[in-house]
Amino acid sequence: MNVNELNSVAMQVRRDVLRMINGAGSGHPGGSLSCTDYIVSLYFSEMNVNPEKFTMKGENEDVFYLSNGHVCPALYSVLARRGYYPVSELATLRKFGSRLQGHPSISHGLPGIRMASGSLGQGLSVAIGHALAKKLDGDKSIVYTLHGDGELQEGQIWEAAMFAAAKNVDNLISAVDYNHLQIDGRVEQVVSLGDLKAKWESFGWIVLECNGNNISEILTTLKKAKSMLFNGKPVMILLHTTMGFGVDFMLDDCKWHGTALNDEQLSAALKQLPETLGDY
Amino acid sequence: MKSYKILDNKDTRSGFGVGLLQAGQADERVVALTADLKGSVKMDSFAKAFPDRFYECGIAEANMIDVAAGLATAGKIPFAGTFANFATARVYDQIRQCVAYSNKNVKICASHAGVTLGEDGATHQTLEDIGLMKMLPGMTVIVPCDYQQNIQATVAAAKHVGPTYLRFGRPKRPVFTTPDMEFVIGKAQLLNEGKDVSIFATGHLVWEALVACEKLEERGISAEVINIHTIKPLDVEAIIKSVMKTGCAVTAEEHQLNGGLFDSVAQAVIRHNPVPMEAVAVMDEWGQSGTPDELLKAYHLDSDSIVGAVLKAIVRK
DSSP states (O other): HHHHHHHHHHHHHHHHHHHHHHHHHHHHHHHHHHHHHHHHHIIIIOOOOOOOGGOOOOSSSSSOOOOOOOOGGHHHHHHHHHHOOOOGGGTTTTTTTTOSSSOOTTTTTTTTTSOOOOOOOOOOHHHHHHHHHHHHHTOOOOOEEESSSSGGGGGHHHHHHHHHTTOOOOSEEEEEEESEEEEEEEHHHHHHOSSHHHHHHHTTOEEEETTTTOOOHHHHHHHHHHTTTTOOEEEEEEEOOTTTTOOGGTTTTTGSSOOOHHHHHHHHHHHHHHHHSSOO | OOOOOOOEEEEOOOOOOHHHHHHHHHHHTTEEEEOOOTTTTTTTHHHHHHHGGGEEEEHHHHHHHHHHHHHTTTTEEEEEEEEEETGGGGGGGHHIIIIIIITTTEEEEEOOOOOOTTTTTTOOOOOHHHHHHHHTTTTTTOSSSSHHHHHHHHHHHHSSSSEEEOOOSSSSSEEOOOOSSSOOOOEEEEEOSSSSSEEEEETTTHHHHHHHHHHHTTOOOEEEEEOOOOSSSSOHHHHHHHHHHHHOOOEEEEEESSSHHHHHHHHHHHOOOOOEEEEEEOOOOOOOOSSSHHHHHHHHHHHHHHHHHHHHHHHHH
């Protein structure tokens, strides 16, 4: 897919996300919008995946772990649009009996999900485990993760960061959705992450940065990241993003971390996000 | 009663080490992880035999458990081993979300459990772990009684598919089981048939229960001794069959009363065939430094304490 086509998918995913959360009456729209462009770029361009035949093991395909599980509406929409399950199922988000649980779960059997997430800070370790197994099996495919920036306050992230570098887990590309907002306010005011690039570099990672709401930049950065793999070091991409990206009244406001849009707000938001692939 | 001899004195953790090596030889999907306790939890021989399948995680247990969950997702059979406290309480949320809820085939291997850890004191003497683990839906909880049985339990855990908790100890204790005694996860082991009382014991206290059984025999009391090596799933059928015959029961465990074997057995007994029950367990207290035998006596977990509990239970029939 070219950049225009990917932008078109991202537009639809943003519509899906807001409609899904409005339909559920709860959810996390802000971060779902800030990470949309990255997840679309992965699944529709850069990752080698097999949506028709999903397996837990993901042998000889790339796998993705969403560590900040609360932004799952974006992933759910991308997986449906990519063919893992019918897009009509998106209407069931957070409803009783749905495979689209409020936070990702494997107990309901949703294709594309390999691990529960929601309790933060755990996805990097899980991904490292999968990456180590791929190495044992001689499987040259790549493991990807996405994390929230606030999530990096969890100590386990840094256990995993140290471990991955120490064990040369170099088939791993992680990314941080660096939108600078968490529930209680600006990350810098809650507990500052300091010099994030220097932190990851000092832990032994290769660190790349890009505008995480610009698909063209994301693609260039991912291609560069891939070219640096299998060289002894894991790669981290700091995605400079804006919470609520795509809807003017949601931009850069932590109120939208975990608040559903009401019908009026939804209608105003959807006017800024034209339908591209057809609504579910 | 059936006679059990002390065949050897060995630590149950060494049984784990032997079992892990056997499991690794039998199935190349078996991998092992530790958090800077390779020697203490007896993973040395596995690490030497299979260096590519052994992961030293350093002092970072949360990361270790979730790395294990990732390895399991990719089809491996990870055995993650450390001290019981660090394998459970310290990493409860990791186990809850990524092992139990996500139904991963991870084997959590917890050594140095209970007061018989001894001199290290209460920070390390985990007495809550069985409760923590059995509360998680889908978790299998295994507590082998001696060195030999832990070899069998470890091999069985590798073949069992699903989240598994394997609890064992540090000190040398009597070895009395033999390789020909069948070990099946979820199947209680009838060690001695009796008619006056059922003693359900687990872990190191199974031997204490057998010693108590001999002492009771001298008093003319016929005790049935059943080894509940699998706390979950519990062999309810064997428990009910026994109490229907004997009419009273005593449980014996190196664990807090809350959340341990007594809880599990009492649930089964109350539902199906209520009888008087007494417990030998730690009664809402912290451990302390001492030798294993000093501590078993001080916390009323030794064979004499089991005898005392049996006498109380029989009176209530």
